[in-house]
Amino acid sequence: MLRYLTAGESHGKCLVAILEGMVAGLKIDSAFINSELKRRQQGFGRGERMSIERDKAEILSGIRKGVTIGSPVAIMIENKDFSIDKKPPVLCPRPGHADLAGSLKYDFDDARNALERSSARETASRTAIGAVCKIFLSRFGIKIKSSVVMVGGVWMDLAGNQLITDRINTAKRRGDTLGGIFEVVSTGAPAGLGSFSQADKRLGGILAGALMSIQAIKGVEAGLGFRSAEAFGSTVHDAIYYDRKKGFYRKTNNAGGLEGGVSNGEPIVLRCVMKPISTLMNPLDSVNIRTKKAQKACAERSDICAVWSAAVVAEAVVAFELAKAVLEKFGGDSLAETKRNYEGYIKQLKLF
Numbered sequence: 001m002l003r004y005l006t007a008g009e010s011h012g013k014c015l016v017a018i019l020e021g022m023v024a025g026l027k028i029d030s031a032f033i034n035s036e037l038k039r040r041q042q043g044f045g046r047g048e049r050m051s052i053e054r055d056k057a058e059i060l061s062g063i064r065k066g067v068t069i070g071s072p073v074a075i076m077i078e079n080k081d082f083s084i085d086k087k088p089p090v091l092c093p094r095p096g097h098a099d100l101a102g103s104l105k106y107d108f109d110d111a112r113n114a115l116e117r118s119s120a121r122e123t124a125s126r127t128a129i130g131a132v133c134k135i136f137l138s139r140f141g142i143k144i145k146s147s148v149v150m151v152g153g154v155w156m157d158l159a160g161n162q163l164i165t166d167r168i169n170t171a172k173r174r175g176d177t178l179g180g181i182f183e184v185v186s187t188g189a190p191a192g193l194g195s196f197s198q199a200d201k202r203l204g205g206i207l208a209g210a211l212m213s214i215q216a217i218k219g220v221e222a223g224l225g226f227r228s229a230e231a232f233g234s235t236v237h238d239a240i241y242y243d244r245k246k247g248f249y250r251k252t253n254n255a256g257g258l259e260g261g262v263s264n265g266e267p268i269v270l271r272c273v274m275k276p277i278s279t280l281m282n283p284l285d286s287v288n289i290r291t292k293k294a295q296k297a298c299a300e301r302s303d304i305c306a307v308w309s310a311a312v313v314a315e316a317v318v319a320f321e322l323a324k325a326v327l328e329k330f331g332g333d334s335l336a337e338t339k340r341n342y343e344g345y346i347k348q349l350k351l352f
Helices: 030-040 099-106 112-118 120-138 161-173 203-212 225-230 307-330 335-351
Strands: 003-007 014-020 057-061 073-078 143-151 180-187 217-222 240-243 247-250 268-274 285-287 294-296
Touching (some): 003 120, 014 120, 030 057, 030 120, 030 307, 099 112, 120 307, 143 307, 180 307, 203 217, 203 268, 203 307, 217 225
Antiparallel strands (some): 003 014, 014 073, 057 073, 180 268, 217 268, 240 247, 285 294
């Protein structure tokens, strides 16, 4: 089974990710992993940290001569800002962050112990893992891309980049932050990934859970999503057609490529809502966790808007879950074995 773990704090020595269960025989392009890490750091509205860090993945294990050998793949990303022991305590938790909830859970009187791990800096690890999974998926013709749909109430299809830039600059001047909506589209996934047999096997639920695990994500929809609640079923469901050359196909994709917890062969379309970043330079009211007296929340170095970055992270978590679904469906300990099983299944679909 494909699985991963990450470790590391925002201002710790490094971030570490371990990917277990990846097949042997997959050629890994380190430059591609680093290009994905660079994408995660881009986007208008990012904070000062992005000018400090130049994320680069160092592969520690699981690869020989650039090819996976079936053992766990360990990846390290060093933090240039390695100052965790010198950082001052955080006593006034930020509304919207894990500061207070984390401190209550672990009995901390310094919220820094919670924020260092709950920080979105952790997503660099998941981006690296997702890059490896993207390489794997590409061998089966599966591609994943994302696009920003809306930022701070301004829709990309109705406004130019300048209006978005102005909106972010306004937030910066106010000491405020902005969120938005982005879309992740996966093409090339065959029908039959996931299962309707048990709740925890339903691919839609798995993908939604993975996306909701990204810091600051507050909503996920597939295909037509929430808009389907406003329409008649006759205009929502995707009629089925058949052609000898194409096989079964649809003219619409309101289901977003998912029916009954199973991929149906159409593009898998997912949309996420990202809330505004919790750290405000013009802080909200809070309470000192030691004195219990009213104070303004702390103000850590942060972004104004990170919707573009979150979209890249979302690609990564979707890539991992689809790679896992492919391996659960087709099995195999080597890439060649998995591809043989996959090709046999594709042949079966064409003969159906």
